[in-house]
Amino acid sequence: MSVESSHTAAPAQPSPATAHVKAGLARRYAAEKRFRLYGIIAIGASLAFLAMLLISIVSKGLPAFSQTFIQLDVPLDIDTLDIDAETAEAVQEGSLPASELRRANYNGAIREALRERFPDVSGRSDRRALYKLVSTGAQYDLARIVMDDPSLLGQRQTLWLPTDDEIGALVKRGADLTQADTLSTRLDDKSIAWAADLDANNEFDVRFNTTFFKNGDSREPELAGIRAALVGSAYTLLITFLLSFPVAVASAIYLEEFAPQNRWTDLVEVNINNLAAVPSIVFGLLGLAVFINFFHLPRSAPVVGGIVLSLMTLPTIIISSRAALKSVPPSIREAARGLGASELQVVFHHVLPLAMPGILTGTIIGLAQALGETAPLLMIGMVAFIVDIPQGITDSATVLPVQVYLWADSPERAFTEKTSAAIMVLLAFLIVMNAVAVMLRKRFERRW
Amino acid sequence: MNDILSPPVSRAGLHEEPTANTVLQEIKATVGTATVENPKMQARNVDVHYGEKQAIFDVSLDIGNNEVVAMIGPSGCGKSTFLRCLNRMNDSIPSCRVSGEMSLDGEDLYGPDLDPVLLRARVGMVFQKPNPFAKSIYDNVAYGPRIHGLAGNRGELDEIVTESLKRAGLFDEVKDRLDAPGTGLSGGQQQRLCIARTIAVSPEVILMDEPCSALDPIATARIEELIDELRQNYAIAIVTHSMQQAARVSQRTAYFHLGKLVEVNDTNSVFTNPQHELTENYITGRFG
Amino acid sequence: MTTTHLLIVATVLAAVSYFAGRARAWSVARENGGIRQLHSLPTHHGALVAIWCFVPALLLVVVWKLAEPVYIGNIVNANVPAELSAGDERQIALYRNDVENLISDGDASQITDDGKRALGERLLAQRSSSSLALTLLALAAALGGAAFAYKRIAAPTRARHSVERVVKFLLVSSASLAILTTLGIVLSVLFESLRFFQQVSFTEFVFGTSWSPQTAIRADQIGSSGSFGAIPLFTGTLLISAIALLVAVPFGLMSAIYLAEYASPRMRNITKPLLEILAGIPTVVYGFFAALTVAPAIREFGSVIGLSVSSESALAAGAVMGIMIIPFVSSLSDDVITAVPQAMRDGSYALGSTKSETVRKVVIPAALPGIVGGVLLAASRAIGETMIVVMAAGLAANITANPLEAVTTVTVQIVTLLTGDQEFDSAKTLAAFALGLMLFVVTLVLNVIALLVVRRYREQYE
Structure with missing residues (x-):
């Protein structure tokens, strides 16, 4: 039997309450809209800030990845270089090592080249201004060129040498050097006129800044690089990984698989959760008091930094490893136990391999945190001015974020650029690490 | 069971292969009388889909x-x-689609002008599991009148709360502790609190989704x-397992x-004289 | 042999013992009619032999290395000039350092000072004989242990049980390291703080209102006796943390609400990770941004509307810190909001409430304990945050509630007091540890309360 459609029901006779509800609806929907808007504003503002931060850093830091070079016709005769003829000959013949040429007057050669390029410049102060067009580091580059190929001695060479930072910045920006008064720079008009002349003759060139990746720290912005900090970070992170990974996994296994439900286990758990929220600087104090003052480990060394950071990242890795172990279903354990595996065999043969991707993801995230950490390392003296690349885990070293901190404190404007560039490198590493973690999770994620 | 909480994919039970036992007679059309003289709500040819799967x-x-x-x-x-x-x-549920006609006092429930907020103020609902808010007993009941602005002042609100609790048969048990949290009551009391909460808004229809399945026999x-008392003032639809x-x-x-x-009919005739074989099998306990 | 070499040799020996033990277990198995006759697998027997080889040697090295400095210290004390041995320890240490430097090339015969040469020669002789003895003993222990375990290999030997006991012991010790770390923090900070409170009274430190930690290095220096009243640091920390929370809580909470209740799954999938990026950026980057971009911007804006703003204003540091904490607040709130049962929302919708009414009047009150816990954790993080304030807040110990002025914080002072070369005993450096103690205690209390609140909240809905 089918139902016939009937629309004969009496029209609405709203009850008094319904009328009341209707009256308030407009107001309530306005409130609803406002509330939604607040949410969108909150998210929008947060994301806008993120964008602002990144844009500000990238725009400041990008110029640091390029460097301006000046073309000079450098006389490499032994008189200008102030080398005696015998040494020069001996080196060219190979009977003396090239390092004998280290102490030659390369600066003089560069200055001579500048004087030849601008023969009209006279007077001491003008000349000094002229010399400043070239970076103080250019002499080391020149020295390396000559020592690599001693046969150049006595010839003239057309070489590209790094410029001084101030003029380099103008060229990099593509500023119009003929309009001296429109430029905001500390250079005087004469220097700008020389630069304009060089620019007009294509004697400037902007290239990728290899110095930034090859050098350690320096007082001169155009010579300062992040190599030492990068190596320091690598050593520190290596120690952190070697210490925290096995200990964290072992702790997680114990707490998740073996720990009896008692006070001690409770205490350990509360402890781990608390340690995860202890301010990082307190770990620095621990490192200073225990490892440096009590155990007399070397100050400023990656080994101490690594120990401190591994204590700091332990809770993070333990917590995520436990979550990974917990997500392995009990049926796997029961199956293995049913075949007669011992408790440890169950864990090491079955549970641990299945939980490994999750554990590794947590570890990478913990290490990324350690890579960005600064405060505890200040406490244990990793704030030193490090020019040389550290050779081992007990050498004095600094790390990338501390290098950022040090440069951020420097008054020279060019260091702002370097700081931003170092931050970009740091962020690049963090992005890669997190991307790897996300990939691991996506790739190996299992749904039980 | 509570449909809204279970994701559509898990509703495999709906589409099990019909076995010889369950489908003895093909369901071609509803048996019995689906209409009444004086309908409060009407549903006509309603289909419901969860994504690809059809549920109704x-x-x-x-x-x-x-x-009722x-x-x-x-x-x-x-x-x-x-x-x-x-x-x-x-x-x-984003994947849920409803087609067909449904109306309250002739007003299309899924029409473009219908405001679900207003609709729910008129058609209240009591759920399978008691779900009091994390508030006091008083605030639980006063919540609806407050958001809808039904009480002009504190005195009126007190009156609505007291009246609703009385009609839900809960007042005498809680009158001394209206400030106590609603979650602290026993299961049966919580469910009556939820009913009091629902009638405080003065709805016209009350829907009950297995309201007693989580309760003991006395509750x-x-x-x-x-429910029988409430019938004097409301139209009631109740889903039940029992x-x-x-x-x-x-x-x-x-x-x-x-x-x-x-099949749909007078309760009496459904239970004493079911006309469809499936109904008969169900009420005689052959499956279910 | 150096200790490193010794340990490498021990490791190699352990590896050899493993294979030897395993081979012997196999042969025992063959004699007894198959591997099923053994209680434990050959690999277990091998591992047990390796453990017996490595662990005794390791223990010996550790004990030796702990005892050696004491013994050498005694030699030094017996050989310093008489006038020094009566004096204080520091002079003995200086004297010893001198000698150590002189013999660092392994040769004491060139030392001109007779006393120092004698000590130097004693030390060198002692070191070489000690090193030789340790090498021999350690090797003996390794071989002896391995031989002992090797001989015990037999069918009924329960090697697996022994190996598993050792592994379990390692697991337990790893887990206990967390306790050890906490203990280390408490003891190191407490110990140095007690030394500080011997020089500066506790009440002066906690209630004093003047902070200028410059103690005189020379007695004749003027006007720098140093005062250690930490109130200005506490108020400064509070001011900056309060600003941070004023930024982080509304923005974080509203973001969480929007993402949990309104956003489509697609938007959630995109927005959540983006917000998390804010939490992943190193704090030193925020510090740089606050000092170089935000602070000057606020100052300029202030001067446009006629307000004098310090270039190291609390506002700049606090606001940037607040932005850093937004994802922290939002992800914690998101967790607790999604933990509120859907049934509660349904109950509210069924009464005809709008979404925002449901959120504001039902979901948020139900989630409130969890949210409060999250805010407490955020507060603890703000109080302990270091780099942003070091770079963007000042050193001026002002007591003020004006966010446009410069204030200093506990963490800034810790860093200032402990970077650079300082003598470790001065009140100035010890003060850093006293501040560290305060910081640790306050954050600990906040964390414990927060964790308890959150835990109880979770249990409520589980």
């Missing part, structure tokens, strides 16, 4: 004033889904009494099977 097939049913309509049927038969469509609680008896409950509280009974409305 061509259901038509009226709910009259001052009557019971909806019975085995798990996953779509009775809860149908109920939730009546006050658009299924809106919160169930109290709720059933309450045939005895349906027989006790309802005037009409609708039997759902695999998303189809198999």
Whole structure:
């Protein structure tokens, strides 16, 4: 039997309450809209800030990845270089090592080249201004060129040498050097006129800044690089990984698989959760008091930094490893136990391999945190001015974020650029690490 | 069961291969009388889909004033889904689509002008598991009147709260501790609190989704009494697992099977003289 | 042999013992009629032999290395000139350092000072004999242990049980390291703080209102006796943390609400990771940004509207710190909001409430304990945050509630007091540890309360 459609029901006779509800609806929907808007504003503002931060850093830091070079016709005769003829000959013949040429007057050669390029410049102060067009580091580059190929001695060479930072910045920006008064720079008009002349003759060139990746720290912005900090970070992170990974996994296994439900286990758990929220600087104090003052480990060394950071990242890795172990279903354990595996065999043969991707993801995230950490390392003296690349885990070293901190404190404007560039490198590493973690999770994620 | 909480994919039970036992007679059209003289709510040819899967097939049913309509049927038969469509609680499931006609006092429930907020103020709902808010007993009941602005002042609000609690038969038990948290009551008391909360808004229809399934027999008896009293003022639709409950509280009974409305009639005739074989099998306990 | 070499040799020996033990277990198995006759697998027997080889040697090295400095210290004390041995320890240490430097090339015969040469020669002789003895003993222990375990290999030997006991011991010790770390923090900070409070009274430190930690290096220096009243640091920390929370809580909470209740799954999937990026950026980057971009911007804006703003204003540091904490607040709130049962929302919708009414009047009150816990954790993080304030807040110990002025914080002072070369005993450096103690205690209390609140909240809905 089918139902016939009937629309004969009496029209609405709203009850008094319904009328009341209707009256308030407009107001309530306005409130609803406002509330939604607040949410969108909150998210929008947060994301806008993120964008602002990144844009500000990238725009400041990008110029640091390029460097301006000046073309000079450098006389490499032994008189200008102030080398005696015998040494020069001996080196060219190979009977003396090239390092004998280290102490030659390369600066003089560069200055001579500048004087030849601008023969009209006279007077001491003008000349000094002229010399400043070239970076103080250019002499080391020149020295390396000559020592690599001693046969150049006595010839003239057309070489590209790094410029001084101030003029380099103008060229990099593509500023119009003929309009001296429109430029905001500390250079005087004469220097700008020389630069304009060089620019007009294509004697400037902007290239990728290899110095930034090859050098350690320096007082001169155009010579300062992040190599030492990068190596320091690598050593520190290596120690952190070697210490925290096995200990964290072992702790997680114990707490998740073996720990009896008692006070001690409770205490350990509360402890781990608390340690995860202890301010990082307190770990620095621990490192200073225990490892440096009590155990007399070397100050400023990656080994101490690594120990401190591994204590700091332990809770993070333990917590995520436990979550990974917990997500392995009990049926796997029961199956293995049913075949007669011992408790440890169950864990090491079955549970641990299945939980490994999750554990590794947590570890990478913990290490990324350690890579960005600064405060505890200040406490244990990793704030030193490090020019040389550290050779081992007990050498004095600094790390990338501390290098950022040090440069951020420097008054020279060019260091702002370097700081931003170092931050970009740091962020690049963090992005890669997190991307790897996300990939691991996506790739190996299992749904039980 | 609570349809809204279970994701559509897990509703495999709806589409099990029909076995010889369950489908003895093909369900072509609803048996019995789906209409009433004086309908409060009407449903015509309603289909409901969760994504690709169809949960309700061509259901038509009226709910009259001052009557209790019971909806019975085995798990996953779509009775809860149908109920939730009546006050658009299924809106919160993005994959849920409703087609066909449903109306309250002739007003299309899924029409463009209909405001679900207003609809739900008129069509209240009591859930399977008591779900009091994390507030005091008083605030639980006062919540609806407050958001709808039904009380002009504190005195009126007090009166609404007291009246609702009295009508839900809870007042005497809680009158000394109206400030105590609603979550601290016993299960049966919580469910009566939820009923008090629902009637505080003065709805016109009350939908009940297995209101007693989480309760003990004594609490169930109290709720059933309450339902019978409430019938004087409201139209009530109740989904229940228990045939005895349906027989006790309802005037009409609708039997759902695999998303189809198999039979609907006076409660008496459904239980004493079922016309469809499936209904008969169900009430005699051959499956369910 | 140096210790490193010794340990490498021990490792190699352990590896050899493993294979030897395993081979012997196999042969025992063959004699007894198959591997099933053994209680434990050959690999277990091998591992047990390796453990017996490595562990005794390791223990010996550790004990030796702990005892050696004491013994050498005694030699030094017996050989310093008489006038020094009566004096204080520091002079003995200086004297010893001198000698150590002189013999660092392994040769004491060139030392001109007779006393120092004698000590130097004693030390060198002692070191070489000690090194030789340790090498021999350690090797003996390794071989002896391995031989002992090797001989015990037999069918009924329960090697697996022994190996598993050792592994379990390692697991337990790893887990206990967390306790050890906490203990280390408490003891190191407490110990140095007690030394500080011997020089500066506790009440002066906690209630004093003047902070200028410059103690005189020379007695004749003027006006720098140093005062250690930490109130200005506490108020400064509070001011900056309060600003941070004023930024982080509304923004974080509203973001969480929007993402949990309103956003489509697609938007959630995109927005959540983006917000998390804010939490992943190193704090030193925020510090740089605050000092170089935000602070000057605020100052300029202030001067436009006629307000004098310090270039190291609390506002700049606090606001940037607040932005850093936004994802922290939002992800914690998101967790607790999604933990509120859907049934509660349904109950509210069924009464005809709008979404925002449901959120504001039902979901948020239900989630409130969890949210409060999250805010407490955020507060603890703000109080302990270091780099942003070091770079963007000043050193001026002002007591003020004006966010446009410069204030200093506990963490800034710790860093200032401990970077650079300082003598470790001066009140100035010890003060850093006293501040560290305060910081640790306050954050600990906040964390414990927060964790308890959150835990109880979770249990409520589980």
